[in-house]
Amino acid sequence: MFQTESYKGSLEDKYNSVSKQLDALLTGEEDFIANLANASALLSQFLPEVNWVGFYLNKDEGLVLGPFQGLPACVRIPVGKGVCGTAVAKNQTMLVDDVHQFPGHIACDATSRSEIVIPIRKDGTIIAILDIDSPVLARFSLEEKVLLERFVQTLEKHL
Structure with missing residues (x-):
C-alpha cells in the first residue's frame, strides 16, 4: 500500500489506484460488515490529515x-x-469546510474541523454513509469529493 505523500502522480491517479486496491480487496467477499471494515481501513491508511474514517448504517429509521x-x-x-443525517435526508454528498459553522453539527470528536459524508446506495436506496472527518479546515476539495464518490461507487459494486 502507499501513503498519499509518497505516491507520485495526479490526485486522480492516486484515487484510481486506491479504488483498484479496494476492488481487489473486496472481490469474492460478500459480507457487508467485513467489506466496510476493510474499506475504512484502506481509506484511513490512504488519506492524510484525517482523524476519522467510517460508516454509519441506515437502519431503524x-x-x-x-x-x-x-x-x-x-x-x-x-x-x-x-x-451525516443531512446527507441522508437530502440524498446527496455533504462537503463541509468548517463543521462548527454547520447548523446542528453533532460533535463526536472535538478536534474535527471539516467533514465529507457520501451516501452509499443499493438498488437506489441509501443503505449507509461514508463519513470522513479532518482536524484541518477545508480539508476536502471539490475534486476529492468527485474522486471519493467514485471510490464509493467501487464499494457499492461489492455490497
Whole structure:
C-alpha cells in the first residue's frame, strides 16, 4: 500500500489506484460488515490529515455506527440531524469546510474541523454513509469529493 505523500502522480491517479486496491480487496467477499471494515481501513491508511474514517448504517429509521477507524464515535444519528443525517435526508454528498459553522453539527470528536459524508446506495436506496472527518479546515476539495464518490461507487459494486 502507499501513503498519499509518497505516491507520485495526479490526485486522480492516486484515487484510481486506491479504488483498484479496494476492488481487489473486496472481490469474492460478500459480507457487508467485513467489506466496510476493510474499506475504512484502506481509506484511513490512504488519506492524510484525517482523524476519522467510517460508516454509519441506515437502519431503524436512523443511522447506526458501523465499521470505522478513529476515536469512539456517536452510536446513533437521526436522519436530518448533523452532517451525516443531512446527507441522508437530502440524498446527496455533504462537503463541509468548517463543521462548527454547520447548523446542528453533532460533535463526536472535538478536534474535527471539516467533514465529507457520501451516501452509499443499493438498488437506489441509501443503505449507509461514508463519513470522513479532518482536524484541518477545508480539508476536502471539490475534486476529492468527485474522486471519493467514485471510490464509493467501487464499494457499492461489492455490497
